[in-house]
Amino acid sequence: MADERENYSPNLIRMWRAFRTTKEMCRDRGYEMLEEDYQISLSAFAAKCGRQDGEVDRSQMNFSCLPSAEMAKKYTAPPTAKNPDPQPDIGKIWVEFNGDENVGLKQLRDYMAHLVDGQYYSGVMVTMKPMTGMALRLLRGAAGIAEGPKGGVEVFVEQDLLVNITKHELVPTHVLLSKEEKDHLLKRYRLKETQLPRIQVTDPVAKYYGLRRGQVVKIIRHSETAGRYASYRWAI
């Protein structure tokens, strides 16, 4: 392995790791993904996205994926009398690796326009450096406005994706609950959702799973006495 790495530039290895984490993130969220896709080897990655000069061609790294049937089911609200056939609140996702030195309002708006043109439901943008403050402000307000895609845009910095944080031993398992499971939980414990403990949507793990406000995650920890211990958190 060490020998293999010496043949490639550090930048290419960085991008390979970020790419793998992004793929794993999409798989963990429930998108359809082949195993050879998220376990791509360095040499295969270099053949696919590397350029002659040993640097990375980021436009080759972009990909899109579709939600699996299981995920679509999880994101579908239970049918009601008013809405007997609810549509899933999830769809095709477009992941783009941006190669610009600085990402501002202009790039973000171009990206949003691209998502809307391509009929994508949501998007993930991976940038080299953190975005400008105004772009973040646009992003915060973008979920509700007509300009962006329905599912919103998430932005990650390459640096944050070098390591898959959910594989760390101190990070417990997070499982997203569907609307139906959430209702069941609240009924079982006779709670209102405001009585649950909270998790911020800006929490690194919440960002990894793309939690939305109002969803509930089940967190399963190891426990010395009970074997495992489940707690629930309301994303806010």
Added chain:
Amino acid sequence: MPATQKQRDVALHHADIIEQRKRVEKDVLDAIIDLMDFPEARNADPQRPSPADALRFREAVAIFQPSDYDALIEERNIAAKCGYALCPRPKRKAPSAARKHFIDTSKGVEIVDRRVLEVWCCDDCARRALFVKVQLSEEPAWLRQGGFAGDIELMVENAGEHPRTLPLRLKGSSSAPPKPADVEEHDAALAWQARDDALADLAVERGEKPGRLSKANRELVQDKIRERVATKAPEPPSLPTHSSHMAIEGHVPRTSRNEDDDEDDDGQDWDKHLPG
């Protein structure tokens, strides 16, 4: 605990304040998006901008804080434009791609970031842009009292062409109310109307626009005047009959009482009880 109407009003008032803040932030964002591709004419001259451009720029920038203005400059630079919003030229290119550059200044050679070098197209634009920046108010626009950040001046060569437009102060519509039969009622109605007019004028003076959130919420702070009605004739205060002036809240301390009681106090009482 059931929420009272008062609590509900307070909650609504604070929700309105947050709402207004969000609206102002959105206005700032829209203004920056608008000014990013400014000016539209390719051959616009930053030294003598057209009156329409200058007016639009001044109005958009009036709600900015200096940090918002910095954000605008940053966004324009990312789009490879000169940081001054009235200049259509691309930003200056540094002589090389090195991260730091040596620059000859009047104080000698300085080492500066490449990024700093590439903000403006020329030093003239930098001066004009910063001339605007120093006029911006540090106070966020949603906290400003009216007329505070009213007019932004531009550094232009053709100052005569730019009309100094003062905001027109419109009096409230003077639609005559139907004349009531009773004169007293008529006077009362007039008084109420005068009060409303005065409040509206005050609101305009505070810089509030009709339909926007009022800073003085009349529902929350109400001054009710309660007349004091005398039920009996006033009487002057008098000393209570049998309590000494040494009393502390009705209690007379022992030391002061002893002084009054022990009249047979003499210096020799220590040997009174001695035999013989």
